[in-house]
Every structure is written in structure tokens, then in C-alpha cells.
Amino acid sequence: MATLATSGAPVRATGLWKRFGALDVVRDVSLEIAPGEVVGFVGPNGAGKSTTIRMMLDIFAPDRGTVEVFGAPIDDAARRRIGYLPEERGLYPGLRIPPILKYMAELKGVPSHEAPGLADAALERLGLTEHRTKKVGELSRGLRQLLQFAATIQHKPDFLVLDEPFSGLDPVNVRLMKNTVADLRDDGVAVLFSTHQMTDVEELCDRVVMINHGEIVLNGGVREIRRQHASDRLLLECTSDMPYALCLPGVAAAEMRGDGWRISLTEEGSAEGVLQALLDAGIQIERFEREAPTLEEIFLRIVGSSDGNGTADERTHTGG
Amino acid sequence: MGSVRIVTRHEFRTAVTRPSYIILTAAMPVLVALAVAGFAIFTLVTREDAEAETASSAESSAQTPRLGYVDLTDGPALFGAHQDQPGAVFVPMPDRDAGIAALNDEQIDALFVFPPDYAETGTVVRVRFADDAGGVFRPDGPSYSGTLRGFVLSNLFADEVPVGLAERLQIPYRLEIEEVRPDGGTEDESAGFDLGRAAFFAVAGISLLFSVFFSSGYVLNALVEEKENRVMEVLLSSVKPDALLLGKFLGLGAAGLLQMAAWLASVGVGVLVVGLIVDIPADILTMPGVGDIAIAAGYFLFGYALFASLMAAVGAVTTSLREANQISAIVIVPAFIPVWLNFILFSEPEGTVARVLTYIPVTAPVTGFIRLAIGAMGPLETVAALLVLAASAAGALWLAMRLFRAYLLMYGKRPTLKEMARSVVSG
Numbered sequence A: 001m002a003t004l005a006t007s008g009a010p011v012r013a014t015g016l017w018k019r020f021g022a023l024d025v026v027r028d029v030s031l032e033i034a035p036g037e038v039v040g041f042v043g044p045n046g047a048g049k050s051t052t053i054r055m056m057l058d059i060f061a062p063d064r065g066t067v068e069v070f071g072a073p074i075d076d077a078a079r080r081r082i083g084y085l086p087e088e089r090g091l092y093p094g095l096r097i098p099p100i101l102k103y104m105a106e107l108k109g110v111p112s113h114e115a116p117g118l119a120d121a122a123l124e125r126l127g128l129t130e131h132r133t134k135k136v137g138e139l140s141r142g143l144r145q146l147l148q149f150a151a152t153i154q155h156k157p158d159f160l161v162l163d164e165p166f167s168g169l170d171p172v173n174v175r176l177m178k179n180t181v182a183d184l185r186d187d188g189v190a191v192l193f194s195t196h197q198m199t200d201v202e203e204l205c206d207r208v209v210m211i212n213h214g215e216i217v218l219n220g221g222v223r224e225i226r227r228q229h230a231s232d233r234l235l236l237e238c239t240s241d242m243p244y245a246l247c248l249p250g251v252a253a254a255e256m257r258g259d260g261w262r263i264s265l266t267e268e269g270s271a272e273g274v275l276q277a278l279l280d281a282g283i284q285i286e287r288f289e290r291e292a293p294t295l296e297e298i299f300l301r302i303v304g305s306s307d308g309n310g311t312a313d314e315r316t317h318t319g320g
Numbered sequence B: 001m002g003s004v005r006i007v008t009r010h011e012f013r014t015a016v017t018r019p020s021y022i023i024l025t026a027a028m029p030v031l032v033a034l035a036v037a038g039f040a041i042f043t044l045v046t047r048e049d050a051e052a053e054t055a056s057s058a059e060s061s062a063q064t065p066r067l068g069y070v071d072l073t074d075g076p077a078l079f080g081a082h083q084d085q086p087g088a089v090f091v092p093m094p095d096r097d098a099g100i101a102a103l104n105d106e107q108i109d110a111l112f113v114f115p116p117d118y119a120e121t122g123t124v125v126r127v128r129f130a131d132d133a134g135g136v137f138r139p140d141g142p143s144y145s146g147t148l149r150g151f152v153l154s155n156l157f158a159d160e161v162p163v164g165l166a167e168r169l170q171i172p173y174r175l176e177i178e179e180v181r182p183d184g185g186t187e188d189e190s191a192g193f194d195l196g197r198a199a200f201f202a203v204a205g206i207s208l209l210f211s212v213f214f215s216s217g218y219v220l221n222a223l224v225e226e227k228e229n230r231v232m233e234v235l236l237s238s239v240k241p242d243a244l245l246l247g248k249f250l251g252l253g254a255a256g257l258l259q260m261a262a263w264l265a266s267v268g269v270g271v272l273v274v275g276l277i278v279d280i281p282a283d284i285l286t287m288p289g290v291g292d293i294a295i296a297a298g299y300f301l302f303g304y305a306l307f308a309s310l311m312a313a314v315g316a317v318t319t320s321l322r323e324a325n326q327i328s329a330i331v332i333v334p335a336f337i338p339v340w341l342n343f344i345l346f347s348e349p350e351g352t353v354a355r356v357l358t359y360i361p362v363t364a365p366v367t368g369f370i371r372l373a374i375g376a377m378g379p380l381e382t383v384a385a386l387l388v389l390a391a392s393a394a395g396a397l398w399l400a401m402r403l404f405r406a407y408l409l410m411y412g413k414r415p416t417l418k419e420m421a422r423s424v425v426s427g
Helices: A047-057 A097-106 A115-125 A143-152 A172-187 A198-204 A221-230 A271-280 A294-309 B004-014 B019-062 B096-104 B145-154 B162-169 B195-228 B232-236 B241-277 B288-317 B321-327 B329-335 B342-347 B354-360 B364-374 B379-405 B415-424
Strands: A009-019 A023-033 A038-042 A064-070 A083-086 A159-163 A190-195 A209-213 A215-221 A233-240 A249-258 A260-265 A285-290 B066-071 B086-094 B109-115 B124-129
Touching: A009 A047, A023 A047, A023 A064, A023 A190, A023 A198, A023 A215, A038 A198, A047 A064, A047 A159, A047 A190, A047 A221, A047 B415, A083 A143, A083 B379, A097 A115, A097 B004, A115 A143, A143 A159, A143 A172, A159 A172, A172 A190, A172 A198, A190 A198, A198 B379, A209 A221, A209 A294, A215 A294, A221 A294, A233 A271, A233 B004, A249 B066, A271 A285, A285 A294, A294 B162, B004 B019, B004 B195, B004 B241, B019 B086, B019 B321, B066 B096, B066 B145, B086 B145, B096 B109, B124 B241, B162 B241, B195 B232, B195 B241, B195 B288, B195 B321, B195 B329, B195 B364, B232 B241, B241 B288, B241 B379, B288 B329, B288 B379, B342 B354, B342 B364, B354 B379, B379 B415
Parallel strands: A038 A190, A038 A209, A083 A159, A159 A190, B066 B086, B066 B109
Antiparallel strands: A009 A023, A009 A064, A209 A215, A233 A260, A233 A285, A249 A260, B109 B124
């Protein structure tokens, strides 16, 4: 069982700025994660995700802004409550697993005599026990990644940062790692999960933060965001024939899609009006919903618009 | 400090358990053991030869040539004394025939006759057998002229001059040459030269050179390897960059010094063992003074800190081990300038070149040890040089930490000098 944060949010970043050369890589980024919350941190390559994470972990100093970890500026004690699996990761290929895990655990403040027990537990949890006497260089890429994850969580962190954790893993190990992350979340661990895979975010995360060109362009609950980005289209399936969909009030266009209809509304039209018209006509409805885009579609739409195909007004900022 | 201690311990353990480290550390004791064993065998063999030669000499002295002589001079016997001469014994014969008989019986090795007119003519007759005498070939043998001269002079002046002067009559002079300055003074290069101190600083200087190569090289390799295998970022989420760098300095420095200690100890044991076999000047075997140890320790400490810092800076801004090793030559090569210019340092240890090299940070340690070994650095100059070196080491450490913080997670591209300068200034 992870030790819950005793004071303050696991992480609270406020107004972070970072400039490399002539480029502002991160611009006014604010982010807070609560205990037991899994936050997806998404954005295209070069958007500033890794730089933001490094500032939150005090690897890079921000040019402006502040970071509080467990309610205070990060210090050694706070570092020991963090687990970090970076995107650029590796271990000592020439060393055997036990001394590496022991070293990593000791750096996280685990007493020397407790480190082997914690390492064994983490290895067992991830199915690596049979490999424990091997050198890192003898492991496959996937097993090395699992080992790295074991090193990240063995000291039972309260705040976990995972940067592209599933890249290079087979589906079985992805499922194993996702289950482990879910278990940790249930134990109250705050997780910041950086990825390009929107399906993983939809599956794992309570909230999503999207960053593009160094700025946060989206921040909110996954369901809330999908609802907010819902289109003016309806998906409709009926048990009885509906030959006159186009004649419904407020409908601009209708097309057959599988067993149902995809209906586009006029500017004056509303879902409630269409539904009422259908009920009034005695149509038996099996499915009636507003078409919600996937996170990937939202991501592409926002990234595309901010790359020149749209205006800044299209960027969405929501609370959360 | 907890993180520094953990990193230090890890780096030390990792370094000293590497096969390359173990092989390199064991190489010197093995070489010393082989050298001492070879020396011992050589000494024993040559000693046996010497003993055999001594025994042969003793044996041959038992067979000292016996030179018969017949004194036919008038009056009191001129040659009645001093028969024992170096390398021969003169045996008086009653007459010529008795001498020939003794020569024929090989009781004597040569026969000399002093005729009655010897005093006037100085003639001495050596009697020997003709080549075909008795049909037996008899080699001419030694002339014994030097021995005969000594015998004659000893007897002629036996009662006339003191014994010492008689020796001078035999060997009138031995020529020696003395070189002086025009002012009449003499050049005595050995005056004030402390052999033990010279040996101490020479060994310490050589050790420092190895330290530069190995210990700071370990720092460079460790940093670049962690960048290459991407461990760095994982570590930096747990420990501050400065603490990580400091831990590496201490751990790898300790590994390097342990290696030095093993090598120096093996050399020391080797010298002691050689001392049991042959005589070694006592100065070399005496313990150095506290002041000299402090000076050597200062040069070690600041020298290692300087070069390890510079190596860390190289490791911070490079992206591969190959590139790092190439660029590290910029740091290592200048350290050897004093070695290349040793002829200047030895001939003019207090000259301009020597003094300038003493204060240039990368050449200071080796130059300092050379000049200290010669005895050409006074206390004030030593303290000043150490202070400059310490300040340089501190500056290099500051520079390394700035570059380390700026470029520790940089992969694939080396920064330009302009970028590095900006990073150092901006922190």
C-alpha cells in the first residue's frame, strides 16, 4: 500500500515557462494532479511534454513559474515519493538486476536492508522473478522495459510519472502494466501518463491535458471533453422503418449508416426537437445519441487547427 | 548528503568490480613481482659467479708465482728483504745453477740474476730455457717486469726513505682533474640534494600522471555511458545533478586512488624486497616528512579534482564514448607537456618555462612534482602554486556542474562553443 500524500497535491505546477535558444518550448503551463487521479498528458512530438515533466521533477529549472510537490518546493524527501519512467530510458546493461534495483531503491530513500525485499516484490508483481539473476543486457527489450517499470514502482511512490510507458511492449505486457497502474491508482497514487496513444488515455485516465507548441490547449475530464467536442450530428437506430428522416424538423441531412441513420442538424435544429418529433411519430427508438468524437479525433482537430488550419479560438480550455 | 553517499558507494563498487579495473590494478603488482623475481635470480646468479671468482682468486693466490733470484752483487746483499711483492714472491737462490735446477723442477716460475756489476750497469738477467731445450716447448710466460721493478725499488730504498715514499717511488702519481669556475668556486651539484625527497616526489608525480589517466577517465566513461544507455534521466529524478556528479567524483576518485595505492604499495614492497637482496641508499627507504606528504596530497587532491572536473565537462557536452575519448585529449595532452619539456625543467628548474608551467593549471601538478623532486621549489612558491591549482580545480568543478546541468540530457547533438558559453553564463 502506497503512502498517501500527507499534505498538498502530489504536484501543482503554476505558470511554467522554459526557453531553449530562441524557442519558448513551454509557455505558461499550469497543472495539478490529485491523489488517486490518472492524468493523460498528450500532445504531438515536440509539444513540450517531456520538458514540462522535467520541470515538474526539478530536472530542469523553469525560467518562470513554480512547482510544488506534496505542497512544497521539491526537495530530496519529495523526490523519494516520486516514481519516474522517462521516455528516454535504460539501465546498466553490464550489471545484474539485484544491484541495480537496490541502487535505485536506495536513491529513493529505501533502507539498504529493505531494498531486496521490495525489489523481489516488484519483480514478482511484473512476472520477472525468473529473470532476477540475469544481467540487464541479457533481457529482451520488452523485459528490460518491465524491469525499468519495476525499478520505478518498487519503492511505492505516491506520484508516478510515466512517459510513453507502453512503447515496445507486446499486448500481454501492456495489459499487465495497465493493470498495475490501475492498482496503483486505486491505492491513491497520482499518475501523470504521457503518451501518443489516445485509446490508452481513454482507457486509463480520469482527465486529459493536451499540450501543443508549449501551451496547454485542452484540460478536462475525458468524458467531459468528449461531450464538449460532440458534433451537431446524431446517431439514430430504430426498430421500425423511418423513411422520412429528412422531413424531421431541424434536420439538414441524413445518411444511412449500418443499421441506422447519421443525422446532421440545421443551425436551428436540436437533438431534443428531433427526439420529440420521432416520439410523436410513434417511431420505436433503439439508439439515439449525439455523435461524440474520439480523443484522437479531438487531438487531430486541435493540433491541426493550431498548426494553421484554424484559429486560436478553437482551442478549448476547460476547468479540471 | 545521503544521495552523495549512495552514489559514491555505487560508483566505487561498480568501478572496482569491473574486470578491466581488476586486471589493470593487478597488473602492477604482477609486473613488480616479476621484476623483483628476475632481479633476484640475476643477483643470485651473478653473486655465485662473483663467489666463484673470489674462490678462484683465493686459489690462484695460493699459487702465487714464485720468482727465483740470485744476488751476485758485491758487498752486503742488496736484495735480502721485501720478497713478498703484490702478485709474486721472490725466492733467493744460492747460485745460478741452483736457480736453473729449481726452474727446471718448476719450483719457481722465473729466474732473475743480479750480476756483480748491477750497481754500475743496472743490468738484471732473466734466465730462461731456450724453446728447444730438452725438446720440450716452454711458453715464455709473463714478463714480471712490474713486479720486478717493485722488488728492486723496495730493496734499494728500503733503508733510505720512509715506506710511504717508497710507494710513491714505485707509483709516482695518480692524475685527477678538478673543474672550477673562473672565480675559483667549484660546482658541486650534489650539495643539498635530498635523494629520499626526490624519490618520493618522483614516485608521487608518476602516480599523479596515472591518476590523471585512469581516475578522471573513469569519471568521463561513467558519465558518457549513463548518457548513452539513458540511465541519466532516471537517476536525475532521484538525485540532484550536483550530488550525482559529486558522488561520481568521490566514488571513482576513491577507486582510482585505491588503484594507485595498490600500485604504490607493490612498488614499495618491491623496493623493500630488493633492499634485502642488495644495498639501497638509506635515504630512499626513509619515510617522507609530514610537509612533503601534505604537498603531495594537495597536488593529488586538487589535480584529480581539476582533471576529473574537466573530464566531466567533456562528458557532459559529448554524446558518445568515442567522441568523448577524442575530445578528452584536449585535457590529457597538456598534462604531459612538462614530461616532454623535462630537459628544460631539469636543466633550468628555476627558469621562466618551469615557473610558468608551475602556474598553468593543467601543467601545474606534473611540473610541481618534477621541480619538487629536484628541490627547485621553495615553500612560498609551493604554497602559491597549490593555491592557484585549488582555485583552478574549483573553477573547473563549477564549469563542469554548469555544463552538466545544461547538457546532461542532450542526446545526438553536441552544443557549439557559443551555446556552451551561454549555458555557463546563464547557469
